[in-house]
Amino acid sequence: MENSCSEITHYDALVVGGGFKGMMAAYGLRKQGKSVLIAEAAKTLGGFMTPLSWKGVELDKGPQYLDGVTRAQKNILDDIMAEFEPLNALDFSYASYWNNQLTADFxxxxxxxxxxxxxxxxxxxxxxxxxxxxxxxxxxxxxxxxxxxxxxxxxxxxxxxxxxxxxxxxxxxxxxxxxxxxxxxxxxxxxxxxxxxxxxxxDVLAAEKKTVNHQTYNLYPMGRNLGYFRTAFEYKLQGLGVDSLLESQLVELQKSQQGLVATIETQQSTRHVTADNVYFSGTVESTEALLLGTQELAGYIKPVSQVFYYAELEQHQNLPFYTMNYSNDSISRVTYFSDYGADSENGKPVICIEVPAEMGSSIWQDPDAHFPVVSKELSAMGIVSVADFKAFKVPSTYRLILKGYEDKLSSMYDLVLQRYGNGVTILTPHLLTRASIMTDLTNVGVLNLD
Structure with missing residues (x-):
C-alpha cells in the first residue's frame, strides 16, 4: 500500500500504527463513515503478518492464524476477503511432549x-x-x-x-x-x-470433548500464508478510501481549538494533520513517550526474543499443527506449516522450530551452531529427516507484562486524559489474539459487528 495521504489535512480519525489492530481500527472507523488516516513506520501495513521468504515460499513468523473468531467477527473477515479467495475454517490438531512422551490432541x-x-x-x-x-x-x-x-x-x-x-x-x-x-x-x-x-x-480438569460445539472459528488462507490475508486487508482499506502514510512517524501531538494537531515526519517531508480523534495501536511505551515525554512503562514490558529455525523435511509426515515441548529441551514449539500452508519450492514440507533465546546469548549469536542440539531434540519428538534449515532471529515475539504494570498503565491513562481529553484513545496494548483485539475494538465503539 503506497502512501495515499491526499491534500486533505483534516481527518475524523488518525490511527497511529498499521499492524492488525491499527488496520482493523481503520476499517471499523471508515465503515462508520469517518475519514481515516493511518500513520505507520514500516514500508507496508500488517506488522507481524508480513511473512518471511525461504525455499521459494513465503512463510509465517511462527504459527499465525485467526483463532477463536466469532460468527459476527467472521462476517467482518469475509467482507475484508470479498475480492480474494475466502479464508478456510480449519480444525487444527495439537500435541505436547514431556517426560519422553508425546500426547496427541492436547x-x-x-x-x-x-x-x-x-x-x-x-x-x-x-x-x-x-x-x-x-x-x-x-x-x-x-x-x-x-x-x-x-x-x-x-x-x-x-x-x-x-x-x-x-x-x-x-x-x-x-x-x-x-x-x-x-x-x-x-x-x-x-x-x-x-x-x-x-x-x-x-475448572481443574482437562478432557477431550465427546462432541465439539463450533461456536468459534480458526481461519486461515489454506495453502498460503497470513501475508495473503494482509494483502487482502490492505486492498480493502484502499478501496474503502482509508489514507495512509508509510515510513512515517508521529513526532508530536498537540491539543488546539481545531482538535488534535499531529506532526508526522516522512522521508520526504513533515506533514501537519488535524484530527477529531487519535487512536494509538502501537507499543504502549512509545505512545507514552510521545504523549507524556516519560518512559515509565518501558521497564514493565519485556519482549521475548526467539530463534525460529525453518526446516525442510525430506518427506511429508503425519504431524499435528503444532507440538508444545515442556521438557528441558531448548525447543518450545514445533509447527508443521505443511499441515495447512504451502510446501517448499521442492514440494517438501516445512516446519518452524521455536527456540527462546535471550539477545546476546550463545544461541542468539550463533544459531547455526546450536542446530545439532535442535536436531537431536526433534528426533526424540519423532520428527526426523531434516533436509535443510535456516535460522531467523526474531527480537520480539510475545511482549511480557511485568508485575506492577497495571498500576503504571492506569496512571498513564489518567495523565493522557488530563492532557488531551477524550480525543485520544489508547487501544488495549496487551491483547494476544486477533479475535480479542476485534472484541476490544467493538467494546470501545470502533468496530461494529452488525
Whole structure:
C-alpha cells in the first residue's frame, strides 16, 4: 500500500500504527463513515503478518492464524476477503511432549506422565488454588503460595523456559500468553469427563470433548500464508478510501481549538494533520513517550526474543499443527506449516522450530551452531529427516507484562486524559489474539459487528 495521504489535512480519525489492530481500527472507523488516516513506520501495513521468504515460499513468523473468531467477527473477515479467495475454517490438531512422551490432541502439559503421587498432590493443589481464585494476585507466582509446592516447581520452570522471566516478576496478564495455566490433564479421559460435571472440578480438569460445539472459528488462507490475508486487508482499506502514510512517524501531538494537531515526519517531508480523534495501536511505551515525554512503562514490558529455525523435511509426515515441548529441551514449539500452508519450492514440507533465546546469548549469536542440539531434540519428538534449515532471529515475539504494570498503565491513562481529553484513545496494548483485539475494538465503539 503506497502512501495515499491526499491534500486533505483534516481527518475524523488518525490511527497511529498499521499492524492488525491499527488496520482493523481503520476499517471499523471508515465503515462508520469517518475519514481515516493511518500513520505507520514500516514500508507496508500488517506488522507481524508480513511473512518471511525461504525455499521459494513465503512463510509465517511462527504459527499465525485467526483463532477463536466469532460468527459476527467472521462476517467482518469475509467482507475484508470479498475480492480474494475466502479464508478456510480449519480444525487444527495439537500435541505436547514431556517426560519422553508425546500426547496427541492436547497442547497443555500431560501430567499423567508423572508418578501417581505427584498427580495426587497436583489435584489437591489445584482444588486449593481454585478455591482462592477470587483473590487478586500481584504476580503469577502469587497464585501458587506455600500450599502449592509441586505446582510452583513446574510453573516456575516453564516461565523460565518459555518466557525467560521468573514467575514472581510476571503480571497475571501473561496467563493468556501460555499453555501451562488453567485446566490440567491429570486423569484418564472418561473419568475426567465424569468429574467435570462438578463445577469446581470442571475448572481443574482437562478432557477431550465427546462432541465439539463450533461456536468459534480458526481461519486461515489454506495453502498460503497470513501475508495473503494482509494483502487482502490492505486492498480493502484502499478501496474503502482509508489514507495512509508509510515510513512515517508521529513526532508530536498537540491539543488546539481545531482538535488534535499531529506532526508526522516522512522521508520526504513533515506533514501537519488535524484530527477529531487519535487512536494509538502501537507499543504502549512509545505512545507514552510521545504523549507524556516519560518512559515509565518501558521497564514493565519485556519482549521475548526467539530463534525460529525453518526446516525442510525430506518427506511429508503425519504431524499435528503444532507440538508444545515442556521438557528441558531448548525447543518450545514445533509447527508443521505443511499441515495447512504451502510446501517448499521442492514440494517438501516445512516446519518452524521455536527456540527462546535471550539477545546476546550463545544461541542468539550463533544459531547455526546450536542446530545439532535442535536436531537431536526433534528426533526424540519423532520428527526426523531434516533436509535443510535456516535460522531467523526474531527480537520480539510475545511482549511480557511485568508485575506492577497495571498500576503504571492506569496512571498513564489518567495523565493522557488530563492532557488531551477524550480525543485520544489508547487501544488495549496487551491483547494476544486477533479475535480479542476485534472484541476490544467493538467494546470501545470502533468496530461494529452488525
Amino acid at each position: 497442547a497443555i502439559p500431560d501430567y499423567r506422565t508423572l508418578p501417581v503421587e505427584q498427580r495426587a498432590l497436583l489435584l489437591y493443589e489445584s482444588l486449593h488454588q481454585t478455591a482462592q481464585e477470587d483473590t487478586i494476585h500481584g504476580s503469577i507466582a502469587d497464585e501458587f503460595n506455600e500450599n502449592c509446592p509441586v505446582s510452583t516447581h513446574y510453573i516456575k520452570n516453564w516461565c523460565r523456559k518459555f518466557l525467560g522471566v521468573e514467575a514472581d516478576e510476571l503480571s497475571p496478564i501473561n496467563k493468556s500468553f501460555v499453555t501451562f495455566f488453567g485446566r490440567k490433564l491429570l486423569l484418564e479421559n472418561d473419568l475426567s469427563l465424569e468429574l467435570k460435571t462438578l463445577p469446581l472440578l470442571d
